[in-house]
Amino acid sequence: MGLEAKDIVVRFGGMTALDGVGFKMDSGEILGLIGPNGSGKTTLLNALSGVLAPSAGSFRLGERSWAKMAPRDAARIGIRRTFQNIRLFSDMTALETVEVAAAALGRGDRRKAALHALAELDFLEHLDRIALELPYGLQRRLEIARAIVGEIRFLLLDEPTAGLNHTESSALVDVVKRIRDERGCGIILVDHDLHVIMKSCDRIIVLNEGHLIAEGSPSEVRNDPEVIRAYLG
Ligand code: ADP
Numbered sequence: 522m523g524l525e526a527k528d529i530v531v532r533f534g535g536m537t538a539l540d541g542v543g544f545k546m547d548s549g550e551i552l553g554l555i556g557p558n559g560s561g562k563t564t565l566l567n568a569l570s571g572v573l574a575p576s577a578g579s580f581r582l583g584e585r586s587w588a589k590m591a592p593r594d595a596a597r598i599g600i601r602r603t604f605q606n607i608r609l610f611s612d613m614t615a616l617e618t619v620e621v622a623a624a625a626l627g628r629g630d631r632r633k634a635a636l637h638a639l640a641e642l643d644f645l646e647h648l649d650r651i652a653l654e655l656p657y658g659l660q661r662r663l664e665i666a667r668a669i670v671g672e673i674r675f676l677l678l679d680e681p682t683a684g685l686n687h688t689e690s691s692a693l694v695d696v697v698k699r700i701r702d703e704r705g706c707g708i709i710l711v712d713h714d715l716h717v718i719m720k721s722c723d724r725i726i727v728l729n730e731g732h733l734i735a736e737g738s739p740s741e742v743r744n745d746p747e748v749i750r751a752y753l754g
C-alpha cells in the first residue's frame with residue numbers, strides 16, 4: 522500500500538519550515554530523507570505522524586486521505602516513528618516499555634506483541650532491565666522495538682544512528698533492513714551518516730530550506746549538482 526504526501530506546507534509563525542513538499546513511496550521501500558540541519562526533515566516526520574498539523578497539503582495511505590490526524594490514530598493505522606531525541610519513561614523495564622505501547626494501540630495480546638517486537642531487535646536478553654539504565658545504543662534499539670509493536674505499515678526513523686559507533690550503526694542498518702524484509706513495511710530513514718543512507722536506502726529524497734530539491738536512487742542523488750551544493754559539498 523502506497524503512502525503519499527501532497528504539497529505539504531508547515532509554518533511556524535512567519536517562518537515556513539516546509540514549502541509544498543510532496544513525495545510517494547511504496548510498502549517494502551526504504552526511503553532516505555536527507556538535508557542540512559534545519560531543512561525540515563523532522564518537521565516532515567512530525568506532520569506525517571500527526572505530531573503537528575500542516576498549514577496546507579494532505580497525506581494519503583491507500584484509500585484513506587487526510588490533512589491532519591491525531592498521533593494515536595496515525596499509530597493505529599500503522600504509521601509509527603521514533604524521535605531524534607530518545608524519549609523513554611523513567612522506571613519501566615524494557616518489556617514494560619513496549620507493553621505500554623501495545624496497550625496504547627488497544628491490543629489485547631500486549632505481552633505477546635511486545636515480545637515479538639523485542640525479539641526483532643535482538644532484545645530478549647535485556648527484557649527486565651530498566652529502560653533508562655540501558656546503554657545508549659540499546660535505548661535506541663528499544664525505541665525502535667516500541668515503534669514496531671503490532672501491525673505497522675510505515676516506520677519513520679529520525680536519526681536512529683546518531684551517537685552510535687561504527688559497529689553499532691552498521692548492526693542497526695541490518696536490523697532496519699530485516700524489519701523491512703519481515704514486515705514488508707515502508708521505512709523513512711533520516712540520517713546524517715551518508716554511509717548508512719547509501720547502504721540501506723532504495724531511494725532518497727533531499728530537503729533544503731523546506732523545499733524538496735532532489736529525488737532518486739542513491740547514485741543519482743550523490744551526483745546531483747544541487748544536492749552537492751546544498752548538502753554534500
Ligand atoms: P531538521 O530536522 O531538518 O534539522 P527541523 O524540521 O527540525 O529540521 O526544523 C526545520 C525548521 O523549522 C528549523 O528552522 C527549525 O528551527 C524550525 N522549527 C522546527 N520545529 C519548530 C517549532 N516547534 N517551532 C518553531 N520552529 C520550529
Ligand code: MG
Nearest residue numbers: 562563564605
Ligand atoms: Mg531533525
